[in-house]
Amino acid sequence: MAPKIFLTGATGYIGGDALYSLVKAHPDYEYTLLVRNEERGKPVAAAYPNARLVYGSLDDVDVIEKEAAAADIVIHTADSADNVPSAKAIAKGLAAGHTAEKPGYWIHLCGTGILTWYDAAHERYGQAPIPEQKYHDIDDVERIVSLPDTAIHRDVDKVVLAANDSPAVKTLIVGPPTIYGQGRGPTNQRSIQVPGIVDFTLKNGFAPIQAPGLTEWDNVHIHDLGDFFVLAVDAALDPAKSQDPEIFGPRAYFFLESGTHRWSDVSKWVAAEAAKQGLIPEPIAKEIDIPRLGTNSKSVAARARKYLGWEAKGPSLRETIPEVVAFEAKKLDKA
Numbered sequence: 001m002a003p004k005i006f007l008t009g010a011t012g013y014i015g016g017d018a019l020y021s022l023v024k025a026h027p028d029y030e031y032t033l034l035v036r037n038e039e040r041g042k043p044v045a046a047a048y049p050n051a052r053l054v055y056g057s058l059d060d061v062d063v064i065e066k067e068a069a070a071a072d073i074v075i076h077t078a079d080s081a082d083n084v085p086s087a088k089a090i091a092k093g094l095a096a097g098h099t100a101e102k103p104g105y106w107i108h109l110c111g112t113g114i115l116t117w118y119d120a121a122h123e124r125y126g127q128a129p130i131p132e133q134k135y136h137d138i139d140d141v142e143r144i145v146s147l148p149d150t151a152i153h154r155d156v157d158k159v160v161l162a163a164n165d166s167p168a169v170k171t172l173i174v175g176p177p178t179i180y181g182q183g184r185g186p187t188n189q190r191s192i193q194v195p196g197i198v199d200f201t202l203k204n205g206f207a208p209i210q211a212p213g214l215t216e217w218d219n220v221h222i223h224d225l226g227d228f229f230v231l232a233v234d235a236a237l238d239p240a241k242s243q244d245p246e247i248f249g250p251r252a253y254f255f256l257e258s259g260t261h262r263w264s265d266v267s268k269w270v271a272a273e274a275a276k277q278g279l280i281p282e283p284i285a286k287e288i289d290i291p292r293l294g295t296n297s298k299s300v301a302a303r304a305r306k307y308l309g310w311e312a313k314g315p316s317l318r319e320t321i322p323e324v325v326a327f328e329a330k331k332l333d334k335a
Contacts (some may be wrong), residue, residue, distance in 0.1 A: 003237055006067045008034045008058070008086070009077030010044050013192075014109060014176075014225065016185015018077060021226030022233060023048060032067055034078065040187075047186040064089035068104070069097025073236050075229065077109045081153040091163035100167035105236035105248060107229065108160045110153050110175040112218065112255060116295035117151035119215075125294030128214035136300040137255040138246075144253050161250050170248035172232055174304075176225050176256045177218040177297055180317050180324075184226070190327070191222065194317070197263075197270050197293075198328040205280050207271035210294035211287035213264030217297045218257035221314025228256055231308040247307050255299035258312030263293040269318055273325045279334055 005022070009015025010033040023031065031051040035041040041053045056063040058079055068074050068090045076090055087108075094104035115135055119125065135144055145161055147154055163169045183189035201207040235241035236248065245251055267285045275283035304310035 002028050002030050003233075004030045004032070004070065004072045005075060005233065006032045006034070006071035006073070007075040007077070008064075008080065009109075010185065011035060011040055011187040012077060013183045013185065013188045013190060013222070014179065015075075015077035016187060016189070017183040017222050017226040018075060018229040019048070020184040021223075021230050025230045026233070032071065034064065034067065043186040058083045058086040061085055061089035065093035065096070068093025071097075071104065073105045073107065073233055075107045075233075080109045081111050081113070081156055084156055084159060087156045087159040091159060091166075091169065094163065094169045095166040098168040103168050103170050105242065106160065106163065106169060106171045107232045107236070108171060108173045110157060110173050112175050112177040112297040112299050114147060114151045114153040114157065114175065115297045115299060117148055117154075119295035121148075121150060125291045126210040126212050126215055127296075129216050129296035129298050133296050134298040134300065135255070137253055137303040138306065139302075141251050141253055145250065164250045170242065171250070172248050172252045172254065174228060174232070174254045174256065175299070176220050177299060178220070178261070178317070179222050179225060180219055180320055181222040181314060182323070182327075183222050194266060194270075194321075194324055195328055197267055198274070198325050199332070201267070201270050201274050202279055202329060202332055202334055205284070207267035207274075207285040208290045208293060209264045209267050209285050209287045210290045213262065213287065215263050215294055215296050216260060217263065218299050219259045219261055219317045220256045220312065221258065224258060224310075224312045224314045225256060227313070228254075228304060228308070228310055231304070231310055235308060241307070244307065246303070254303045255301040256304060256310070257299055257301045258314070259316055261317055266317070267293075269321045270325060273321050277322075277325055277329065279325065279329050
């Protein structure tokens with residue numbers, strides 16, 4: 001029988017690209033997709049006519065429990081980092097529908113925003129990262145799975161990690177950093193962070209920098225993230241990997257990164273490109289109070305490379321700036 005996959009977030013940027021990557025690699029698998037309603041599901045059904053759609057929100061826990069129980073693998077990407085009811089429903093459904101001999105596998109999307117907790121707690125916006133803010137996903141896994149409860153996403157992480165208390169459930173958490181590039185999903189193909197800077201720049205005539213402009217994040221191309229979901233699913237179906245506690249279990253916390261950026265540099269790149277395209281008069285970046293660009297998130301993605309053979313192949317963040325600026329200008333009718 002073909003493996004059964006239950007995926008949330010098919011209409012989203014990350015979930016849509018994950019689905020694209022999975023169907024391309026494994027068109028014969030059985031896909032069940034949670035979408036909000038029939039209207040939202042139309043483009044998904046058109047793109048994936050062989051998939052089965054179920055309708056409901058993340059608060060429809062009975063629907064989610066039922067589908068998690070019936071699936072071999074659950075891939076949760078729809079507001080997955082912050083929605084507690086859906087996480088609890090997946091944990092409950094997987095435990096009810098599986099056994100220690102045939103466990104259910106949960107591939108859960110978090111994000112390295114969780115690593116910004118220190119700067120947020122100490123309001124050290126715009127400052128350079130300190131050494132303790134770098135998290136290596138093998139060497140520092142105990143630190144990562146025990147971050148302070150005040151960290152964003154931590155409440156859901158705890159639900160996912162605790163699901164491993166049932167011998168019928170095995171989890172894998174993936175936390176990507178800044179994601180960039182055009183997605184290949186049926187609905188939303190746009191990321192958030194860099195397009196947000198472009199949108200601000202085109203509306204205000206300058207690019208924003210949180211003073212003093214020293215904060216750093218890592219980044220990964222959306223297609224490389226899509227490839228990771230395929231590798232994770234393949235691992236769940238490979239007995240040699242699915243039983244490895246470094247790949248599935250309470251230590252199975254994966255970061256992904258292929259580059260590093262300062263947000264101030266990204267803003268300068270955006271300003272230069274917007275001016276080059278004639279969208280703003282001068283390539284100006286200004287220091288303002290914008291805390292969302294003022295925290296550090298530093299990760300080392302050793303686990304995916306070591307255990308799954310993941311490697312980044314996409315273009316760099318800087319290489320994609322021209323297309324992002326052009327896309328946002330068109331969206332704002334400025335092109």
